[in-house]
Amino acid sequence: MEADKEPSVRSANAAFKSDSNKFNIIVDSVPNGLIVVDQRGEILMCNAEMEKLFGYDKGELLGQSLEILVPREVRSNHVGHRTGFFAHPSKRQMGAGRDLRGIRKDGSEIPVEIGLNPLETEQGNFVVASVVDITERKKMDLMLLRAYDEVQQKNLEMEQFVYTVSHDLKAPLVTSSSYISFLREDLQAGRYNDLIDSLERVEKANKKMHELIYDLLQLSRTSRMELKVASINLTMLINEIKKDLKDQLDDKKTDLIIPADLPVVLGDAKRLTQVFENLVINGLKYAAVGETNTIEIVQNETEKEWNIGVKDNGPGIPPQYHKKIFALFQRLDTQKEGTGVGLTIVSRIMGLHGGRAWVESEPPHGATFWLCFPKQPQFKENRDGIH
Structure with a gap:
């Protein structure tokens, strides 16, 4: 029985390849990578964008095993996944919640997003895969994550700043106000010897406030310095x-x-x-x-x-x-x-x-x-x- 099936698979593949020529112009105009694979994992058709994405010359992928595009460390598992898909075909996005990678001809890897769509024909069952390079999206996600972290850090610093303004800056002001009152009382009472101590404390409080304001200005300049x-x-x-x-x-x-x-x-x-x-x-x-x-x-x-x-x-x-x-x-x-x-x-x-x-x-x-x-x-x- 198995020997009888093999010729029929070959004839089905040949028929599919013949029919697929009618769609080459259409599929080559699609901006995503498109690839058609049979149950054995043989690549029967792919568009120009797919070849460009993985670094292959025109027609070079045809007849190759699909696993040539899969990183080596996951190839053996991928065969089982492919077999499982053909056993229960359905539209699906591959690797939900996982990072998928494809391997190019030069050995470099690219992050990809893959959509699968079963294709049932008189000649047999196939799968059409849409492949998108998400390298730029990954970079953007990383940039957004870093920007989010920076905003969180800025929010924390703002909270600390508000605390400092309300506490550290307020403290020398309260000190100055208190000793200015003492100065007024000492002047009115003629206690001139006590004036020096109060003046020194006011001077120290003002110096502390000046240092804090100066450092805050220096810090603010680091975010817009040239x-x-x-x-x-x-x-x-x-x-x-x-x-x-x-x-x-x-x-x-x-x-x-x-x-x-x-x-x-x-x-x-x-x-x-x-x-x-x-x-x-x-x-x-x-x-x-x-x-x-x-x-x-x-x-x-x-x-x-x-x-x-x-x-x-x-x-x-x-x-x-x-x-x-x-x-x-x-x-x-x-x-x-x-x-x-x-x-x-x-x-x-x-x-x-x-x-x-x-x-x-x-x-x-x-x-x-x-x-x-x-x-x-x-x-x-x-x-x-x-x-």
Whole structure:
């Protein structure tokens, strides 16, 4: 019986191929890939878009097994799926909830969406498959997902901002108002010796508010800054920072150690100065707690990037805070000066340079704040553009 079936299948395929010539003009005009397959998985017809999609020359796919278009690791399972479809044919979308991939002639893979439609004829049963390349859709989905994550992050930062405005900015205002009342009372009572203390407290509160407003303005500028990209010698750049911060380094009895062989990177000199200055100042605030302190610039190199670290010999940072400290308005020690904005600015500027920032630390052995500089950076667009 099986021997009798084989000639009939061949004649059916031949008849189908003969009839299909009438539809070549129509199917070649369809923008999706179209392919017709018999029960054995032999490709009987495909349009020009299908050949283009998978990188084959005209007519090269005809007579081939359908599994030639399926990734190797799933070919054996695919044969069973094909057999099951012909046993219970129906219109359907393949792989609902799963990522489907096709393999091109050159071995590369593409994400695809496939619709199946059974075709019953006098010559036998076939399946027509419509294949769509969804590479661009995948890219768009990824972009939308990233945009959603960014919006969520912005919403979180906005909540933190509102809290800061209502709390951190309000606090020095309340302090100033209180001591202004004391000043008025002292003046009226003639207690001139008490005026100095009240004035100093008002001055301190105003200074704190000024610092917070300044840092918030700096942070807002990172979302619309204009990057003027040039080659930057990091050794020279950090040495200039050392000169500018000499008084603060001396006051904290801190030595800033800078290697002479730091790499030349692409970036905005002004913004990268801001990055390294923030990290050095951060070390002076939180790590320079001994009689003698060091902040050392360290480096390592991989095939695709340079990593530059700002290392201190302070008390270190517990692991649970390694990510938190880069978030807006986060400070581990609220008794120290600062607003909790500096490290957020560092992270954002490095992001605009196609890099990233992170910290490594094992208390009490200090901390190293790392900056990644890609050797072939992809600078991120911003509102004002990049020069």
